[in-house]
Amino acid sequence: MDRLLASGRSSMTASKDHVVSGLIEKRRELAGIIDELQRQLDQHRADLTHIDGVLRVLAVDLDPQTIRPKRLYRRNRYFARNELSRLCLGVLRTAAGELLSTGDIAGRVIAAKGFDAGDAILRAAIRDQVGSVVKRLHRNGAIENVGAGRASKWRLQMPNDRILLE
Numbered sequence: 696m697d698r699l700l701a702s703g704r705s706s707m708t709a710s711k712d713h714v715v716s717g718l719i720e721k722r723r724e725l726a727g728i729i730d731e732l733q734r735q736l737d738q739h740r741a742d743l744t745h746i747d748g749v750l751r752v753l754a755v756d757l758d759p760q761t762i763r764p765k766r767l768y769r770r771n772r773y774f775a776r777n778e779l780s781r782l783c784l785g786v787l788r789t790a791a792g793e794l795l796s797t798g799d800i801a802g803r804v805i806a807a808k809g810f811d812a813g814d815a816i817l818r819a820a821i822r823d824q825v826g827s828v829v830k831r832l833h834r835n836g837a838i839e840n841v842g843a844g845r846a847s848k849w850r851l852q853m854p855n856d857r858i859l860l861e
Contacts, residue, residue: 773808773821782807783828787838787851794841794848801825 747759774782786803787795795803801822805812812818829849832838841848 771824773810774824779804779824779828780832783825783832784837784851787849790850792850792853794850796846796848797826797829798822800829800849 750757750759770776773779782804783800786800786807801818802812804825805818805821810817810821829838829840833840833849837852838849839852841850
């Protein structure tokens with residue numbers, strides 16, 4: 696009986712050692728990535744300090760702290776450049792004036808791309824991206840918004856009422 700317990704413990708210890716060594720290796724990898732990113736961050740901060748100094752010399756009345764940071768554009772893997780904007784406009788064109796929610800537009804985009812409509816995570820990610828796109832299209836005057844917040848519905852910008860009456 697003692698041998699059975701002893702052999703069971705040694706195999707548990709061996710598998711535990713394997714897991715621990717894998718975790719140690721993963722920790723070393725992540726710590727290396729963090730160190731490299733910290734070095735890059737330090738270099739970018741130094742570059743920013745130098746640029747701020749030159750701006751203070753060349754534009755005395757400008758406070759560099761008032762300059763808003765530029766948001767980095769992150770390319771996503773689902774859509775090519777401007778493809779989502781074109782798909783959203785296409786969905787709204789085929790809706791023929793029907794009011795569509797952001798979720799409705801996202802569902803039709805998912806269907807048009809042939810993505811898995813049952814994937815809730817993908818659907819949420821695309822719905823968020825569609826939300827950003829329709830807000831931008833609204834700011835640019837391409838589409839109009841009816842409602843507010845989550846109840847917002849979208850459609851293509853309708854021609855002026857004056858033109859319709861003529």
